[in-house]
Amino acid sequence: MILPQFEYKRARSVADAVALYKKEKGKALYLAGGTDLIPLVKLRLREPKAVIDLKGIEDLKIIATRGGSLSVGANATLFDLKKDPVIAAHFPALVESLDATACETLQMRGTLGGNILQGARCLEYNQSLEWRKARGFCFKMGGKECNVVKGAKVCFANYCSDNAPSLISLGAQVRLMGPGGERTVKLESLFTGDARAPFAMEGGEVLTHILVPLKKTKGAYEKLRVRESMDYPLVGAAVSVIDGKVRICVGGVGAAPRLYVLGDIRDAASVRDVAEKASADAKPVANATLSPAYRKKMVGTLIKRALKRALAEGKG
Amino acid sequence: MKTMKVSFNVNSEDVTLDVRPYETLLETLRERLFLTGAKEACGLGACGACTVIVNGIPLRSCLVLTPEVEGATIMTVEGLREDGNLHPLQETFMEKGAVQCGFCTSGMIMTAKALLDRNKRPTKKEIVTTISSNVCRCTGYKKIVEAVEEAAKRMA
Ligand SMILES: Cc1cc2nc3c(=O)[nH]c(=O)nc-3n(C[C@H](O)[C@H](O)[C@H](O)COP(=O)(O)OP(=O)(O)OC[C@H]3O[C@@H](n4cnc5c(N)ncnc54)[C@H](O)[C@@H]3O)c2cc1C
Ligand code: SF4
Ligand code: FES
Ligand code: FES
Numbered sequence: 001m002i003l004p005q006f007e008y009k010r011a012r013s014v015a016d017a018v019a020l021y022k023k024e025k026g027k028a029l030y031l032a033g034g035t036d037l038i039p040l041v042k043l044r045l046r047e048p049k050a051v052i053d054l055k056g057i058e059d060l061k062i063i064a065t066r067g068g069s070l071s072v073g074a075n076a077t078l079f080d081l082k083k084d085p086v087i088a089a090h091f092p093a094l095v096e097s098l099d100a101t102a103c104e105t106l107q108m109r110g111t112l113g114g115n116i117l118q119g120a121r122c123l124e125y126n127q128s129l130e131w132r133k134a135r136g137f138c139f140k141m142g143g144k145e146c147n148v149v150k151g152a153k154v155c156f157a158n159y160c161s162d163n164a165p166s167l168i169s170l171g172a173q174v175r176l177m178g179p180g181g182e183r184t185v186k187l188e189s190l191f192t193g194d195a196r197a198p199f200a201m202e203g204g205e206v207l208t209h210i211l212v213p214l215k216k217t218k219g220a221y222e223k224l225r226v227r228e229s230m231d232y233p234l235v236g237a238a239v240s241v242i243d244g245k246v247r248i249c250v251g252g253v254g255a256a257p258r259l260y261v262l263g264d265i266r267d268a269a270s271v272r273d274v275a276e277k278a279s280a281d282a283k284p285v286a287n288a289t290l291s292p293a294y295r296k297k298m299v300g301t302l303i304k305r306a307l308k309r310a311l312a313e314g315k316g
Numbered sequence: 317m318k319t320m321k322v323s324f325n326v327n328s329e330d331v332t333l334d335v336r337p338y339e340t341l342l343e344t345l346r347e348r349l350f351l352t353g354a355k356e357a358c359g360l361g362a363c364g365a366c367t368v369i370v371n372g373i374p375l376r377s378c379l380v381l382t383p384e385v386e387g388a389t390i391m392t393v394e395g396l397r398e399d400g401n402l403h404p405l406q407e408t409f410m411e412k413g414a415v416q417c418g419f420c421t422s423g424m425i426m427t428a429k430a431l432l433d434r435n436k437r438p439t440k441k442e443i444v445t446t447i448s449s450n451v452c453r454c455t456g457y458k459k460i461v462e463a464v465e466e467a468a469k470r471m472a
Contacts (some may be wrong), residue, residue, distance in 0.1 A: 001356075001359035001360065001378075002343075003338040003339075003340065004338065005317050005336075005338055006337065006338050007317070007337050008320065008337035008338070008381055008383040008384075010383075031381075033379075034379050034380065034381070034384075035361055035376075035379055038340075038361070038378075038379040038380075038381075039360040039361055039379070042359065042360060043360075051381070053381075053383075053384060055384070103364075103448055103449035104445060104446050104448075104449050105364060105367065105374045105375070105376060105427060105449035105450075106361065106376070106449070108373045108374065108375075109373070109375055109376070109379070228448065229448035229449065230362060230448070230449070230451075
């Protein structure tokens, strides 16, 4: 598949990247591993005038402990993070979600920043231009309505990052730098809830670091998929137990991951309640390879499985 | 659109080329350097047929822009032979019948080569995990896994 024309720029620093973005008048896209972006450009779903390669920025590769947090540069690859001893010793949910992402080869190229900022997916959307033209453009492509839920003026595409749910369960924050300056926000507040434009980010903002509170946790990640390898989550459930508190985050259904916090892990009834509530909250539609009813049911099931493993393994 | 000058080393040879900024490494290898061992199947990162080794890491060359590999050291399946001898992986793939149509083969071999380079004695499970980055529609994978196991033995 041939790429459309665009310019290629290399950024030496974050400030340089932002300056390049301004020069391209907002018509540029940042490039990390390209494993999400390049397919989208090939399918003509993104049409940049220029791509700005962030991989040469040294500061974005660093994994370090800083002020009670593990600070992970956005360009750190999933494979390197999976092998990181500090992550292995503290964040079991993250180790499991990293391992469940795509496949080994893609983990070696894909970055954590790119993983968080990947586009939302739908069987009707991630298709070639010819396919989409023949079908008629849906709401997310600028058409009048959704092609899955007829008449709907909402997009139900699924945000399929495996690692955002585990990072949210761990209480991660993200640091951003853009034309308007620098800010740090909780990862769960980086989402708009609108699958047409899932991220609450200003044009030109670079995700620079992911900050995870450095505490020993117990945890697990459960992923529903059809194939064991190279398959996006059809539901993902991350659980982390931090200082006796349980944080549960569900991904793979809808535009944003959903976070649930449980006070007391020994309370079996509240575990059941949370699993039921998360299942009820999940509104999958027929835009993925398994039926909506099955995926909805599996939300609760995966939460219970993850909780059981997180508590049983006695990690941390 | 203006072309870009890009230099890299491929199969122990330095090359400098003028390429389109939106040209993929797979296109450059196949269409400018006539290294047609790496194949295009899906073109979208989903199959691994285009895998080559870049700075020691297996990469899907259909997702890489050629300007991104400035200064890199690249190995394709054509670079595996040494002093006229095939690489053990090439031999065992033939001996074990791990090749049918052959379209996935160079990607499989380069993915396996990168594994054996970083891990001299992989377990069967590690081989399966690595190989599951690549899709084969013919062999059923069993013979591919056996071929990698056998090559690891010979190289030990
Ligand atoms: C076959 C296949 C299977 C896959 N399976 C999975 C899976 O199971 N689970 C999963 O989670 N993902 C999966 N992926 C998606 C992808 O490989 C990973 O999410 C990967 O981590 C993306 O990282 P990247 O560095 O390649 O991102 P890129 O493609 O470089 O970037 C992704 C997006 O983020 C933006 N971006 C990147 N870095 C920054 C930054 N620092 N600041 C601002 N914007 C930025 C880019 O502009 C782009 O829009 C799969 C991909 C393929 C091709
Ligand atoms: S859910 Fe509907 S609007 Fe969204 S991408 Fe799919 S078809 Fe388009
Ligand atoms: S052709 Fe590159 S991954 Fe399929
Ligand atoms: S031998 Fe035909 S795809 Fe693998």
